Amino acid sequence: MEITFYKYQGTGNDFVMIDDRSESFDVSDLKLISKLCDRKFGIGADGLILIRDHVGYDFEMIYFNADGTQSMCGNGARCAVAFSAFLGIVKKKTKFLAIDGPHEASIKEGLVQLLMGDVQGIEEKAEDFFVNTGSPHHIRLVENVEAYPVFAEGKNIRYDNSYSPAGTNVNFVEQVAADEIFVRTYERGVENETLSCGTGVTAAALVFGKDRNSAEIKINTLGGKLSVKFTSKANGGFTDIWLIGPAQQVFSGKINI
DSSP states (O other), X not given: OEEEEEXXXXXXXXXXXXXXXXXXXXXXXXXXXXXXXXXXXXXXXXXXXXXXXXXXXXXXXXXXXXXXXXXXXXXXXXXXXXXXXXXXXXXXXXXXXXXXXXXXXXXXXXXXXEEOOOBOOOEEETTXXXXXXXXXXXXXXXXXXXXXXXXXXXXXXXXXXXXXXXXXXXXXXXXXXXXXXXXXEEETTTTXXXXXXXXXXXXXXHHHTTTSSEEEEEEEETTXXXXXXXXXXXXXXEEEEEEEEEXXXXXXXXXXX
């Protein structure tokens, strides 16, 4: 069987994209998903995304991590919006469905603006924090994040018993200006550091800006720049959360499976 695929990246977070409106892709074949994401034996990506039709929405995004597990992916969703525009499914605005529920998005001046789900609050974990932004994220504020042992420390926290059995993503955050942070992420499902993580930088921005009524936080990652806008709620939660950044097609091709 031959599959046509497209490769997209959002600030270095890369994805295999497949137009599966025919629903011909076997979503139960986790070995195939892992193989396609394998950087030596497949196409190579942090995750795989299928675009399918869904009643009441422009499309449905079905996302898999590189190991075949599923979660919400912010950068993947932004890439899915860009891909759907490329396919002619949407134009400048869209409403689509993801694993964590409905989302809205728009494309403006080359950037995809994604409305994330509301966040109920921030949990303190000793000197660290935990936030669920559609995927679970442990947040640690550090100094000199560029030299921080992200892989070793991230792996330790990801597999900590307190997060068993599902585990968590782990983000290390340094303040670099009054409204700007640098974020590095150990990503569950990839089991390594990724160049960027959309749900992770969103979680980091909420922790960093939690004492403000509303804010726009600029974010540096190893893969590029993003921003997050949000409004704080009186009960400690957050609403009107927007993840903003680029999403680009890298190449396309065909693969036999």
